[in-house]
């Protein structure tokens with residue numbers, strides 16, 4: 001069976017599944033339950049200076065739901081830990097002592113002065129924790145006080161604080177990035193320049209999940225008012241994956257260790273992050289939705305997948321997708337695919353037809369010889385994949401690549417065997433003539 | 436002595452036995468179920484609905500929390516959407532066509548969703564629709580069953596003045612007198628009648644029968660158009676010896692008494708009941724006999740399960756309720772003891788090489804305290820034969836696509852016309868289509 005053990009910056013854990021710094025890791029009680037359930041590590045809920053912050057006493061979460069009220073996205077306006085620093089440090093010490101084989105990283109956020117960082121790091125060192133994570137991501141509340149994402153949005157600050165921290169501790173330093181910027185590569189490069197050992201991402205995305213249409217206030221609503229919160233959960237995964245990918249393939253940050261975070265619910269989500277180069281993954285919303293037990297599915301599913309592919313360790317497939325990340329301009333324009341409907345699987349709902357008919361290329365029938373029948377017209381299909389995406393039956397419509405040499409009935413042209421991209425395309429005004 | 440009596444059950448059991456067969460969906464269930472709908476293109480369910488309700492649209496509205504709008508979508512196609520949600524054999528209509536049968540053998544529960552939306556609406560609104568400005572035209576509707584009511588409502592919406600002549604003391608037709616009690620609980624038929632009439636412009640003249648109190652010629656003279664929604668008035672006879680024996684009842688009449696009795700414990704039922712027939716009426720009578728406390732109820736049908744008028748789902752419902760279904764038996768004689776029924780003699784039937792039903796000579800005797808005849812209803816043409824002739828076909832009124840009869844100015848629909856399916860929803864569609872045709876004629 002596959003071996004899931006990981007060594008991330010020298011921090012060992014029995015599997016790559018860590019809990020992200022959040023309510024599930026706010027105290028000893030939760031963390032021990034998580035370890036008992038099988039989680040490989042945790043990043044303790046972000047510590048700050050005393051006096052501890054206070055949270056709102058009204059609702060702090062909002063959500064959007066997919067079909068059957070499945071939680072698709074969660075939004076929160078919670079701050080960092082609201083428990084006294086002393087209490088947290090004591091519990092961290094006890095937990096690390098009782099669970100030496102598990103990773104225990106401590107998340108930190110203090111005002112942007114070297115003295116403040118030095119003094120809290122000194123105290124964390126005494127707990128025996130494995131590492132620290134600098135929370136430059138929190139987009140609400142803390143950012144109004146000059147911390148969290150208001151640091152994470154300024155690459156120079158990231159570099160500066162990372163450098164202070166590296167100088168102050170023997171522990172590995174992870175910089176947690178905010179997605180609330182336009183180009184994730186800049187803060188990642190800054191973290192690397194500052195000497196950070198790794199980055200973790202993403203933190204939550206600025207969001208308003210809903211507006212209450214009776215009270216006309218954002219959700220969650222506190223006494224008639226609401227403020228933006230941080231968005232997380234399955235809905236943010238695509239955004240996070242892209243940001244991870246950008247860092248993984250950027251020449252300046254290539255090889256920088258990454259802990260992937262954002263919308264991870266299953267072994268498959270985790271494996272995708274690992275394929276993009278992540279050494280560990282962190283989970284929050286999924287356990288806030290289903291509890292700690294889901295890690296059993298994640299561990300088993302990942303092992304089965306690895307066994308099926310002949311990967312014996314995480315390192316065997318980590319980063320395998322990075323080399324396939326490409327700029328649009330280098331995609332092969334001579335690759336031609338057509339949708340194909342498996343008539344045995346088709347339930348005749350007509351979604352593919354109406355999607356293609358109303359919004360795409362009028363390439364799917366709905367009636368053939370007076371019979372309800374859905375079939376792709378190859379002479380119209382541009383291979384866009386929309387029908388595949390809207391079909392309710394998984395695997396019913398597939399995209400089939402045309403073999404080079406055959407004739408595309410849409411264009412009447414022979415499918416070329418050789419690769420050709422936009423950079424050399426005749427329609428491109430700045431095309432470089434192929435020699 | 437045959438064992439026929441009322442009050443076989445404890446008082447509390449009547450309420451339980453005659454409550455909803457399918458309890459309505461709660462708000463949570465409705466939203467979960469609405470999520471299952473794929474919002475199909477050219478939806479097969481809609482195509483299978485005789486009234487063409489835009490099913491994906493109303494379900495989508497339920498899913499978005501717009502339950503009132505969902506009901507309006509339903510009522511715009513079928514003003515009796517509330518009753519249809521209760522009585523339609525959805526398993527042979529919309530739900531049979533649902534693509535989710537192909538997907539996982541479990542259709543979207545369209546009937547229950549329709550009930551959810553229409554109940555919500557009826558709880559909050561006294562009527563549906565806004566009438567167009569008065570046209571000054573008057574239309575007579577004969578019969579206040581589903582066909583007549585649907586026709587009247589549509590005509591009222593178009594601004595015409597409608598008078599419904601109904602032979603019985605109250606409106607509703609078989610919704611009030613025939614549908615099984617556990618399908619239309621809490622006096623729903625009358626609630627729905629009030630809801631339909633609530634739109635205004637419709638006068639009901641109850642206790643006025645065509646052929647007795649009024650004539651077709653008179654209606655033609657007094658009104659701009661006439662719609663006949665007479666239903667079926669007679670039941671087929673068994674044509675066997677002993678049919679008149681005490682204890683042999685007509686299932687439709689027996690159900691009618693049951694429906695009209697506020698206290699179900701007053702209805703007499705045999706300890707051993709034999710129901711003869713294979714349609715919806717047979718199933719309804721058998722199940723209700725069981726629910727009244729009969730020990731032993733058998734439906735005896737002359738052909739096989741596949742040929743029964745009652746759908747497989749309804750056959751199963753009968754069986755789940757403890758009713759036995761005996762196939763391939765034809766009644767030959769009612770056996771009496773003293774002056775009352777004691778048994779029915781059946782002959783075993785089979786199909787011969789030519790595929791025709793024949794007797795096999797083998798006899799079966801079923802002991803019975805009560806026998807219910809449910810072998811179909813027939814149209815009685817008497818009331819429309821008053822000098823003017825409305826052409827019949829296969830014993831019912833002949834109509835064209837727009838529900839016009841052979842007589843100018845007279846339309847007809849529902850069970851009384853040829854080619855109907857004898858379903859409530861079919862009657863509603865006929866009534867609506869006739870109204871649209873009448874309106875087009877009156878506006879020309």
Ligand SMILES: Cc1cc2nc3c(=O)[nH]c(=O)nc-3n(C[C@H](O)[C@H](O)[C@H](O)COP(=O)(O)OP(=O)(O)OC[C@H]3O[C@@H](n4cnc5c(N)ncnc54)[C@H](O)[C@@H]3O)c2cc1C
Nearest residue numbers: 578580581582602608609644645666849850857858859862
């Ligand atoms: C026992 C039973 C159970 C049934 N169960 C179902 C079911 O579960 N689902 C389903 O879809 N269908 C069911 N049906 C069929 C359904 O009830 C009918 O198809 C439907 O009611 C037909 O509507 P209608 O308006 O044509 O006729 P009816 O409902 O029969 O209404 C006709 C009306 O006209 C009146 N009338 C008749 N003659 C005259 C006259 N001369 N003058 C004035 N008024 C007159 C009658 O009193 C009656 O009110 C059932 C039928 C029966 C008998």
Ligand SMILES: Cc1cc2nc3c(=O)[nH]c(=O)nc-3n(C[C@H](O)[C@H](O)[C@H](O)COP(=O)(O)O)c2cc1C
Nearest residue numbers: 235238355358359360361383384385386387389390
């Ligand atoms: C296939 C596709 C192509 C799009 N192309 C454009 C575009 O050309 N110009 C543009 O301004 N937005 C474009 N958009 C973005 C949409 O206009 C819209 O801003 C976005 O999809 C978010 O809206 P929605 O998710 O609520 O539909 C495109 C979206 C899609 C799905």
Ligand code: SF4
Nearest residue numbers: 356381382384385387
């Ligand atoms: S791939 Fe696009 S163009 Fe082709 S059939 Fe599907 S939706 Fe239409």
Ligand code: SF4
Nearest residue numbers: 346347349350352391
């Ligand atoms: S969307 Fe899928 S299931 Fe529906 S008709 Fe098209 S191919 Fe068939």
Ligand code: SF4
Nearest residue numbers: 472473475480533534
């Ligand atoms: S056929 Fe079924 S899934 Fe499709 S629209 Fe109708 S109810 Fe919805």
